[in-house]
Amino acid sequence: MSDAHSVHQAATSAPEQQDAFWMPFTANRQFKKAPRLLASAADMHYQTVDGRRILDGTAGLWCCNAGHSRPSIVQAIAEQAATLDFAPTFQMGHPLPFVLAERLAAIAPDPLKHVFFTNSGSESVDTALKIAIAYHRVRGEGQRTRLIGREKGYHGVGFGGIAVGGLPNNRKFFGPLLPGVDHMRHTLDIERNAFSRGLPEHGVELAEDLERIVALHDASTVAAVIIEPISGSAGVVLPPKGYLQRVREICSKHGILLIMDEVITGFGRVGDAFAAQRFGVIPDMITTAKGLTSGTVPMGAVFTSNAIHDAFMNGPDGAIELFHGYTYSGHPLACAAAIATLDIYRDEDLFNAAQRLEQYWEDRLHALKGLPNIIDIRNFGLIGAIELAPRPGAAGARGYEAFTRAFYDYDLLVRATGDVIAMSPPLILQREHIDQIFDRLESALRATA
């Protein structure tokens, strides 16, 4: 048996031993008693190791926007691996990241025309936070070091990301985190906004929290604000109408950089290349990952404004302008995957798919209102969330049951975060898939106690 064959065998059958793999963000002991193992994927579907066909309602983990195992991406990765497996990008280079960065700059909003490559959303966030602090320093405002995030925010798992993030479980085990971080309040307000279609009406005044925090610390100490335009990992929290505009105004007024974390909203999820464009609110940096390669090869990218980039391009010739980077910044396989992915997005007009389908998506999603235990339904673009009432003394149990029922009994992959069921399908889906997703989810929810 060739090695390649044995790798394939291992990937498509259940392993006998499961102890060594310490799984991320997973109840390891519970999972290993009844593993859910995926063996292959194509377009809108996964296949499990025991041969069941699962409809993917989550684009993997908010990443496979172009659908699964698309042949042109597969071919690009394979050819790249055979041509140039790796090349350093520290004081060396190869053509692909230059080509890719130009392609990305072309779809990014003005003036975000420079791109720094990373390998994940977490690295993109830490990169953007570091660039923000360093930017102020190279301009002679080195006292601007404070960072402001938001409650319920998720910005990955690096120390920077969990410090500005606002999910207690992601923070409380890990010590004092970064100093000099503050948090705005989140915008989830089920009492006033339950069952809103699209952006909620109430809550624009929560942006004024930023004024309060800035006044407390003085604007001269604040480097950046980081927020997700729509947060996914905390259970889909939407910005109230006018909220993002107001945050932008306050940042501009005080010379504070605005970073939008678009790791899940980037690359077509909300009906434009980036949520910044859909909402008409342009930040100073955008952090991305996931959809950049449609999840095929790990890669992230930080988009910075020309002003930020240019502020570093001073000093003596031959001086390294930014002491930051990853061995795999601009990795050839990731670049090849990203370029092939961008081709699909362009050729299939996938950045507009969400706007074509969102009304139907919204109608089918909100038709679930009235099923047992649903306390809120939220949507925007091709994102949907159903919040279930928690069982007394067992927060998350009902959401987990709905998720496992959907998977085992109805061949549907959704995501459960606590008692919120979230959906973010590949952007190639058709109306028939939307029908299947909501028919199956309805059955799963009816069966959930």
Ligand SMILES: Cc1ncc(COP(=O)(O)O)c(C=O)c1O
């Ligand atoms: C908004 C946001 N930022 C950052 C991340 C972290 O990305 P990664 O898991 O690739 O590090 C995520 C992941 O879901 C995310 O949703």
